[in-house]
Amino acid sequence: MNRKFKKNILCIGAGYVGGPTMAVIAAKCPEYKITVVDINEQKINDWNSGNIPIFEPGLEEIVNQVKNKNLFFSTNIEKGIEQADIIFVSVNTPTKTFGEGAGKTADLQYWEKTARSILQASRNDKVVVEKSTLPVKTAEAMERILNSGDDNINFQVVSNPEFLAEGTAIQDLLNPDRVLIGSRETPEGIKARKQIVEIYRHWIPVHKIITSNIWSSELSKLVSNAFLAQRISSINSISALCEKTGADVEEVAYSVGSDSRIGDKFLSASVGFGGSCFKKDILNLVYICESYGLYEVAEYWENVVKINEFQEQRFVRNISKAMFNTIANKKITLFGFAFKANTGDTRESAAIYVTRELLAEHALVTITDPQALDNAKIDLKDHIQQLSFESDPYQAAVGAHAIAVLTEWDVYPKLDYQRIFDSMEKPAFIFDGRNILDHRKLFEIGFNVYPVGKPHLNHF
Secondary structure: OOOOOOEEEEEEOOOOOHHHHHHHHHHHOOOEEEEEEOOOHHHHHHHHHOOOOOOOOOHHHHHHHHEOOOEEEEOOHHHHHHHOOEEEEOOOOOEOOOOOOOOOOEOOHHHHHHHHHHHHHOOOOEEEEEOOOOOOOHHHHHHHHHOOOOOOOOEEEEEOOOOOOOOOHHHHHHOOOOEEEEEOOOHHHHHHHHHHHHHHOOOOOHHHEEEEEHHHHHHHHHHHHHHHHHHHHHHHHHHHHHHHHOOOHHHHHHHHHOOOOOOOOOOOOOOOOOOOOHHHHHHHHHHHHHHOOOHHHHHHHHHHHHHHHHHHHHHHHHHHHHOOOOOOOOEEEEEOOOOOOOOOOOOOOHHHHHHHHHHHOOOEEEEEOOOOHHHHHHHOHHHHHHEEEOOOHHHHHOOOOEEEEOOOOOOHHHOOHHHHHHHOOOOOEEEEOOOOOOHHHHHHHOOEEEEOOOOOEOOO
16 A cells, blocks of 8 residues: 655665664655665665665664655666655765866766756756755756756755764764755745755754855855864864973863863874865865865865875874884784775775875784774775784784774773783784773783873883
8 A cells, every 4th residue: 555655755875874874764755755875776676675785873773664655765866866855966976186276176977967957857946955965066066967957847955064973974964063955045945945855854953953044054065174173283283292391182172172162072182184075175164265266265264184194194204213123024913894884885994095004114014903804805906915814803813913903892891901912923012093902901911002282101
């Protein structure tokens, strides 16, 4: 028996944003039919088979509650567009690798193909929602494409950027700090905006739903990620100074973060930030500033990325210097490869850079990670013959000269480091790139311990 739904919502893109977001909307809005489409047939097959292609705590349970009830996954993009009242666009917008703006601005070719597909398949008025992170004024380009037809179909473009953190995406969706919805300040634009507000009002208090003009919404996403990355680069820059002066970066961060004007979030020193958003969005912001002639502003934000790259480089230099200025033919085991804990995502992970630099010094690298080994093999496919991959951290550490902790997985502080020490070559080193281990205890076991932004603990 066919169920009658109040509205049909389509999401184009079944990735890290589209899949989880639509699953939560389906769970909270049972009167809406939600369809997620993607050109990647294997990805859709995985969603339908129960072999969810994304590791995200809590996601599988929600998908199983609503799949084939009011949440559906399909490769039939044209049919999905034709039937939809509201279309969320959540396609990939990677950094451009060619031509003007290469290395900085977003590559919008997939986004434009999607806009043209929407125009070609539409038979009635639609609200099109930008979910992908896009440069400011992209909505204007989408409007021009959608309104280039001659069928008198009305399209309203709304910006609803995602503010999800991988590893906590489901909680971020269920209880967000805010939901931002931007539109044109016309009667038609405000009417479209209200339709998106109505979706989120099913479970989010109205005071957390922020509405704005569409340009403010597009820019707010880039600026939010830039500010978060800026905090990480700021504390990482200070970690280098702490190591030179004997200060403890965690004590400094605690003191600074106790100031209510500053706050304590994103002040953990580490080997560097990664993920699909921070670097990409900052460089996008840099390019936009440059395009408007704001070169000083562009340089300011570009330095946030440069400090992150400096931190990655410094981490590898510290490994080499500590191990008597040579790591050739020494086994170094990386604990973690995902860019952060509770995800299998390795995009822009600091571990990629660290691995390549270690291999350039002829080190023998073994990688272990609870979720990211398959992606690690893809990221390092050009070096696959030079690497070892091991799911068991104890086995990965056997015969190693050093361990480098690159992801803050909960499992790593709980390991038996006496057992690990006994299995390693001596002298044994640990480079804690996330400052998650008990450094004094490791030193007492016999390790030479190198945290980030703290005094080193050496036996010589």
